[in-house]
Amino acid sequence: MLSFVFFLLFSWSQASDIQWRSYLVVGKSVNFIVWPEKRLIISSNCKKADKKYESLRTKDLHCTxxxxxxxxxxxxDVKIEGGQNPGALICEALKAKVVMGKDGINNLSFCQFDDQSLISTGSLSHYYF
Known part of the structure; x- marks a missing residue:
């Protein structure tokens, strides 16, 4: 019984931590999934169309x-020199394009792939280092 309760609490917390944010990227408004627990900021076009935001899991993401x-x-090997952005260097090593986004207050750099999916360079550096 205790393990079942723990499972329910853990499952609920994963979905409840997800936030949504819009950034202006290359002149277009793009919605992003912000998942602090996973240190992930990824474009919402990665979410499978039939999945609801409230119950989103990583298995529901599908994009480059x-x-x-x-x-x-x-x-x-990515060599970081002189304060370079590690995520931007990883993005370039993956043959993708670094683009900037603005949310009205902050600027954030993203890595854009051929399928137009985007991930923050901070998320890239977290997962690669």
Whole structure:
């Protein structure tokens, strides 16, 4: 019984921690899934269409940005010099494009893949280092 209660609490907390935020990226408003527990900021176009936001799990994500951290593709050694953004260097090593986003208060750099999925460079560096 106790393990069942723990499972319910754990499952609930995963979904309840998810936040949503919009950033202006290359002149377009893009919605993002912000998952602090997983240190993940990823574009909402990665969410499978039939999944509800309230019950979202990582298994419900499907896009190149997610695949790059979930399958952790091999990259050449990234050398960080002079305060360079590690996530931006990883993005370039993955042959993707670094773009900037603004939410009205903050600027955030993202890695954009060919399928137009985006992930924050901070999330990339967290999962690769």
């Amino acid at each position: 940005a997610w695949d790059m951290i979930h399958k952790k593709r091999k990259i050449p």
